[in-house]
Amino acid sequence: MADPDDISDRPSALEEDLTCPICRSLFQNPVLLSCTHSFCKDCLDQAWKGKTRKECPVCRTNCIAEPIINRALKAACESFQKGCRVPGLGKLVCGMHNREFVLFCVKDEAPVCVECLNLHPGHDLLPLDQGVPVCKGELNVKVSILEEKVESFKRIKKRYLDTIAFIQNQSETAEKLIRQEVERLREILKKDEEARVLALKKEEEQKKQAIKEKVAILDKDLKDLKDLIDDTRKEMGGEDLDLLLNFNKLKHSAKWTDEGPQRDQAELIHVAKHTGSVGYKIWEKMLSQVECLPVIMDPNTISPWLSITPEFNSVKENKERQAFPDNLERFDPCVFVLGSEGFGAGRHRWDVYVGDNPKWILGVCKESVARKRKFTVTTNSGVWTIGLSKGVYSALTTPRTELKVDRRPETIRVKLNMDKGQVSFWDAGNGCHLLTYTDKFPNRVYPLFGPGLHSTPMAIKPSKVTIHQQ
Missing domain, CATH: 1.20.120 (Four Helix Bundle (Hemerythrin (Met), subunit A))
Known part of the structure; x- marks a missing residue:
């Protein structure tokens, strides 16, 4: 007959059933193969790493079907780890060995008894009171x-x-x-x-x-x-x-x-x-x-540091930050506002009064331009604009291109030709050409207005409506 001590040292049948054949530890995220053998998912992935033929590590069956999660086995392992209560005493004991918990496994984050040690090889173990x-x-x-x-x-x-x-x-x-x-x-x-x-x-x-x-x-x-x-x-x-x-x-x-x-x-x-x-x-x-405005500004995109007229055709600095909702369309912290409608085809034109404003940006941009962070206003960012800063007119390219301007324009005319992929800027007062971009625009571009933090308003001028009779 076998020595009783030898028998007690063997794993119980339940412990054997809940042990991964590869790592010899309690199953972690067990998966089931078509041959009905189960393994820890990580253990199976490691065993199959670099192999073209997916064989069962136990029976060597070629498993063509993908492994599936063994939910029942996973639940059994979790219940087993939780232990069970001794009838009449209400004391929790190890569900596998029916022994009191005396240690805490830091890696598996579970209490263990003295007979569970072989299931946690190399793991950090602490006394229960320290766990x-x-x-x-x-x-x-x-x-x-x-x-x-x-x-x-x-x-x-x-x-x-x-x-x-x-x-x-x-x-x-x-x-x-x-x-x-x-x-x-x-x-x-x-x-x-x-x-x-x-x-x-x-x-x-x-x-x-x-x-x-x-x-x-x-x-x-x-x-x-x-x-x-x-x-x-x-x-x-x-x-x-x-x-x-x-x-x-x-x-x-x-x-x-x-x-x-x-x-x-x-x-x-x-x-x-x-x-x-x-x-x-x-x-x-x-x-x-009535007034015909070729472009109307979108108040849902306006920076909290700008104020807009009720007609949505003029913006300027607001001395205090306004309590606007932080909606996704709104520019913040950049001081911009977009037109309410984008253009996807055809030719369009609008005149914008800039007056004596010492710093401004004006043009068109793609709809996905950054709204909630500062960004460099360039064509690389999907923005095609002209600007004035420190007395210098520039095409906002990378790097900036300084423009030679004979006089200070009070009104800038923007001409957009989506069919040709062109946007040009003109001095509306004397018809002098300032700048033209030719580029591959996205499906739709939006008018962009950047008046800066100044009291001089940036305003869209009404279009002159004419009636042609035939």
């Missing part, structure tokens, strides 16, 4: 991270709530501006309506009065004619000799040469003048009451 502070220390770090995450989420929540309030303010302000502008146009239309109706009524009265005057003339002529007829008939009823003696006189007096009032060429109201194409005429007149 507790190690675990608590690591958990305190985790708790601190979680507490920081809680505070971070609270700040994020506050930003979202502030954004809701900002959106509400945006909506109310936009609604007010819409109603004000529509009301202004409505008043203009109302006045135009009244003027057109008044002109119609005036012509009506004039035409009716002219005809009434003719009717009055006809009424007088009719009375005179009736009197003449009566007088003539009376003379005709007298003595025959008297009729003969007065015949020439009566014949002359019975003549009526007046043909009455003549018909006018324009007796009726000129209805076509008043109502013909009335909508178009009103629209044509309204052109003088």
